[in-house]
Every structure is written in structure tokens, then in C-alpha cells.
Amino acid sequence: MDADSVAEWMLAQIQREECIYQDDVVDHLVKAKREELLAENADGNQVIGKQVLAAFRKLTQDTVVWVKPDRYWRFRVAEDEPGRDARG
Secondary structure (H helix, E strand, O other), X not given: OOHHHHHXXXXXXXXXXXXXXXXXXXXXXXXXXXXXXXXXXXXXXXXXXXXXXXXXXXXXXXXXXXXXXXXXXXXXXXXOOOOOEEXX
16 A cells, blocks of 8 residues: 555545545554554644645545545535635
8 A cells, every 4th residue: 555545545435425534544544554654743643644645636636625624525516716625
């Protein structure tokens, strides 16, 4: 499992579940013993590493948005503003 395959798994999860939470990706990588694909944020929490995020962005640049308050990704809808971030 590498960054590209994790990004593809994330997209498949969105296709199946309509969204994917950051915590679910972290749990998936921990269970798969691929913690090198994670990083630690300023609060000391494990988060998705930059390699995975870059691969996921490349795969979903125009189709998926990040909902920051709830920390999940979902498909873009007509009401979303330009850019990667969405309100909900």
C-alpha cells in the first residue's frame, strides 16, 4: 500500500458512502500498519500525511471538496464555491 493506492481507496469510499472522514483514513492506515503514511499535527494527533493528500488531490482536484469543520471529503455539488474547501 502506497500513497496512490490509499488515495484510490479514499475515492472508492466516497463513491460508496458519499463521504470519507479523516479519522476513518487514519484508522485504516493504522490497522494496515502503514503509519509512515501519517503525520502528527501541532496538537499531537495523527493525521493523513502529505504524500497521501497530494495523491488524493491529484486524483480528485475538480470533483471532491474538503469540509473543514467536520473533517471529511465529499463530492462537489453545484452550490459549492470554487476551490477545494466547502462549507458543509
